[in-house]
Amino acid sequence: MACRRLLLLLLLFLFLFLAVPCLSRSEADILLQFKESLENAKGLFTTWNASVPPCLGYRSFWEGVICANGTVRGMNINDRGLSGIIDVDALSELPLFRSFSAVNNSFEGDLPAFYRLGALKNLKLSRNKFSGEIDDAFFSGMRSLKKLYLSHNNFEGTIPASLIISKRLLELKLNDNAFEGKIPYMKLPRIVFVNFSDNHLEGEIPQTFSHFPASSFQGNEGLCGKPLKPCIMPELSLITLIIVGIVVGAAVLAILAVIIILRQRKRADSEEGSQLPSSHRRTASVDLDQLEHASVCSVDSTKSEPGLRLTFLRDDRERFDLASLLKASAEILGSGVFGSTYKAALNDGPVLVVKRFRQMTNVGKEEFYEHMRRLGSLDHKNLVPLAAFYYRKEEKLLVADYEQNVSLAVHLHVNGSESLDWARRLKIVKGVARGLMFLYEELPDLIVPHGHLKSSNVLLDASFEALHADYGLLPVVNMDHAQEHMIAYKSPEYRRSGRISKKTDVWALGILIVETLTGKLPSGFLQQGKSNDADIAGWVQSVAPEDSTPEVFDKNMKGRTPESEGQMMKLLKIGLRCCEVDVLKRLDMNEALERIEEVRERDDGDGDGDG
DSSP states (O other), X not given: OHHHHHHHHHHHHHHHHHHHHHHTOXXXXXXXXXXXXXXXXXXXXXXXXXXXXXXXXXXXXXXXXXXXXXXXXXXXXXXXXXXXXXXHXXXXXXXXXXXXXXXXXXXXXXXXXXXXXXXXOEEEOOSSEEEEEOOTTTTTTOTTOOEEEOOSSEXXXXXXXXXXXXXXXXXXXXXXXXXXXXXXXXXXXXXXXXXOOSSEEEEEOOGGGTTSOGGGTTTOTEEESTTSSOOOOTTOOXXXXXXXXXXXXXXXXXXXXXXHHHHHXXXXXXXXXXXXXXXXXXXXXXXXXXXXXXXXXXXXXXXXXXXOOOEEOOSSSOOOOHHHHHHSEEEEEEEOSSOEEEEEEOTTSOEEEEEEESSOOSSOHHHHHHHHHHHHTOXXXXXXXXXXXXXXXXXXXXXXXXXXXXXXXXXXXXXXXXXXXXXXXXHHHHHHHHHHHHHHHHOTTOSSSSOOOOGGGEEEOTTOOEEEOSOSOTTTSOHHHHHHHOGGGGSHHHHHHSOOOTTHHHHXXXXXXXXXXXXXXXXXXXXXXXXXXXXXXXXXXXXXXXXXXXXXXXXXXXXXXXXXXXXXXXXXXXXXXXXXXXXXXXXXXXXXXXXXXXXXXXXXXXXXXXX
């Protein structure tokens, strides 16, 4: 008997000894197993090397891996052309794995068994080739799910009823599939975005979703109810229809009468206003709360209502309220692709820049706040610090300090580039590169940490130190707007394959270097939504060909000497390597910064003097 017990103990010890290595596999081993089932990686996993840990703090050394506190928290493999099998079993071995995004790839077949990842918060699989029906109980164990993107696939059958219990769900995108039947009633108290459009759904829209726009339901001929047309009740009698028609007709006449009266009043007001001197009709400064269509600024600034507060992101600055900002005299600095920008001078306070964004509804309130706090925590001498923001579903305000010397673009193309000698231009380029490298280190989970690098977004302080503006906004900007206007989506890789990469910001840096040295404006950037790699590549070759001579440099650039032209040419060649159309030939961000740091003012070795 004792021998039997001893034998059992030995067998148990042997089992545990063999099992421990399997239970304690490293994150690197797990991710490498996950990779094996994927196809068409096309170089995505060149950084996946077992000799290097995937994560160090919040920094990821493996492309596509999201890190936090030194552990793998998620994966973003969007826009990679991937296919094959998503190994959910491997991912289930990562205890803190919370987010998986594989948008715009070529995965197909049934929806993978993501229900095995019960703690998953974000699941984004839009624009693939998944198909088939989703089991009604699929999401029953996913109680932490906040974002579910399944749009632009080939799913069919009814919408899974298990979504009803997803109390934490914030965003749901099921559009552009073949779902049929009714939209199930879902009690989702925190939901901020839904899209059921372009399916085969029918019946009345649940009241839970009635406040969303009609575009969230269009393309379903059988759907009715608010916000679409009312559901027609077949039992309505002819008399009832006649009464409804009379009421509607009367309402239309009343509305027409009001419109006529308002037009007459407007004409009278216009005639009265035209009698004023022109100096009274148009002034150089305006009040923010008087701007046309500025719904966010049209509140009564004397009231301190809940929800009308600025959210400050830094503890080391003076506080002010929204009412003070609305009362400030605001000079219009310009109107960009996002909206208007104002210079607002507070009474006995700082001078601020206020930017209004209308195309920033890509994420819900909670994720927007989280992203703004992340941007607000960034601290580097070459970044414009984000001071505060105001959130409203339809539009946002971002507040920062005003910089005295405005932007690099103004000095190059408006004020006359004489203010920028060679030393200042070198200092600006180095500052831009240093700030960009900092963004790459602090925002490793973003494929393009800046996304909108151009000379008008490089501000200059009193000492002509370069400061990045409008950085890190790609995650919160509406995708359609971003693809139409933001610089990242004008890159050669996006124009050719519909993808952006870690080298996209490097390409924009190269364009900026060429522009800074030649004083020439990249014409392709002016054609919003129409530029392509041929335009920009052609522009680069026209203003700075490979066999460039000193004649290509801005003729207004002062400080040029025979000793400096060699260094100027060195910087120009770095710029040309940065804006290579072929991504594989383009410099990495690290390499670009190292080469730029080596450039000096002169060839005589007396130092670069760029501070």
